[in-house]
Amino acid sequence: MVSKKPIKKKPIPVTILTGGLGAGKTTLLNHIITSRSETRFAIIENEFGEIGIDQDLIDETQGPTVVELSDGCICCTIRNDLVKALSEIYEHRDEFDSLIIETTGLAEPGPVAQVLIAEPELTEKFKLNAVVTLVDAEYVMKHIDTEEIVSNQIGFADIIVLNKLDRVDEISSQAIRSRLTEMNAQANIVLSEHARIDTEAVLSADGFSLDRVLELDPDFLAPEQRQNSTGSFMGLFDRVPSYHDEISSVGIVIPGDLDDQKVEMWLTFLTMFQGEDILRLKGVLSISGKEERFVIQGVHTTLTGSDAMPWGDAARESRILIIGRLLDRPMLEKGFKNCLA
């Protein structure tokens, strides 16, 4: 007699992209989806901030399914949203081959991995391929000793992508590499500029090492360690909430066009006087006389701008998100509004 055992579907491979604010996660994500046109991706995009910007920056011409989880960090406050999003994505599992989760720059990767490995309803549906940590060569040394989240992201990585090597010299690059190896000797360190790496190394890594994580935190899989009453994680990751609390975000949306010179002057002053406290700045702007959207990107005092998709028939508006310490919302709102053409 033929057995009628249900055919078990293969679990969906999941890659977690983590790393500091502005380190290059979205850049790597775009590189992966554009260079692997034969692979169908689903993406969970998590942003820390009142308004989402990253969704506009993902190259959707390749047709990935993007689920955006904003206004909170999936490693703590919106963890339940992550579980829900994963369950919903699984309902459409025949429509894609691989899932990428891009966390916020403030997220601990541990609790996100924990959801995939220890959440009973998800363990058979998803398989964690690798935790990939992007490291910003320009700024990592500034944060590595003072911000535990940065060292935890490095310590937890299966693959470390040391990015923005165009922004440092060879001596600094070597010093960073030895520091990374000291902190995580088992991770594979991949060197890159603009996150242009061999995507095979990331997607076929099959590199998540539960044994190594259990060495770091023996209680990683213990149910009572997974969640406390406020929804944040305990154990290795119990410093997360206080770190997030210090940092806030200001998101501003204004309809109409901005004047490019006013924008330039405002941003120059802002980064000159508050650059230390501005961890991340990003925005999609409507500039008077320009057909294209104008994307601005900043980390501390480094600021760049580039043209993106034309506005076409879409309503023109400007959106900016600033993440940092001691942010003065009324002053930022006033400054941004003063840039109107």
Ligand SMILES: Nc1nc2c(ncn2[C@@H]2O[C@H](COP(=O)(O)OP(=O)(O)OP(=O)(O)O)[C@@H](O)[C@H]2O)c(=O)[nH]1
């Ligand atoms: N010079 C230089 N710039 C880079 C490199 N990689 C990325 N960038 C730029 O750095 C900025 C931030 O890159 P993102 O990919 O958005 O960084 P992210 O980690 O996704 O940022 P968050 O989502 O805010 O955490 C963008 O302007 C990128 O174009 C690099 O290797 N060199």
